[in-house]
Amino acid sequence: MYGSIFNLKIKSGHQKDLLDSLSDVTPPGAVAWYVMEPDDKSKDLIGVAIFESKEAYQANAQSPEQHERFTKAMAYLEEEPQWTDGKYIVSQVV
Numbered sequence: 001m002y003g004s005i006f007n008l009k010i011k012s013g014h015q016k017d018l019l020d021s022l023s024d025v026t027p028p029g030a031v032a033w034y035v036m037e038p039d040d041k042s043k044d045l046i047g048v049a050i051f052e053s054k055e056a057y058q059a060n061a062q063s064p065e066q067h068e069r070f071t072k073a074m075a076y077l078e079e080e081p082q083w084t085d086g087k088y089i090v091s092q093v094v
Contacts (some may be wrong), residue, residue, distance in 0.1 A: 001031060001088040002054040006081040008035070008045040018076035024071060029056025047081070050088065057085070060083070 010018055022035065031050040040048065051057040060066050074080070 001050055001091060002057045002086070003031075003048065003050040003088060004057070004085045005048075006047045006083045008047060008081055010045060010076040011076055011078050012022050014076040014091070018045075018073060021069070021072050021076065027051075027060040027063075027066060029053065029060060078086065 008018070019035065025033070029052045031052060033049045034047065036046045036048075038044070049057075051060065
């Protein structure tokens with residue numbers, strides 16, 4: 001599995017708008033994705049995207065549909081997310 005962990009710096013008052021824009025997203029090759037609000041209630045949310053493979057991840061990243069979703073999400077963000085991409089080497093679903 002392959003994917004990304006990313007931070008989302010949301011513009012003040014736009015968290016619900018951002019989350020609504022993400023609610024129906026299921027890209028091809030995606031296994032799961034999550035958005036977390038840290039307990040410290042900092043402005044940043046943390047996201048995790050998991051794909052079947054690096055190829056599926058890259059195909060999504062390069063798709064016009066993903067570009068459109070990203071452009072829409074950027075309207076609610078202060079800056080582009082900070083991405084950490086890589087191969088998940090341990091996983092367990094309980």
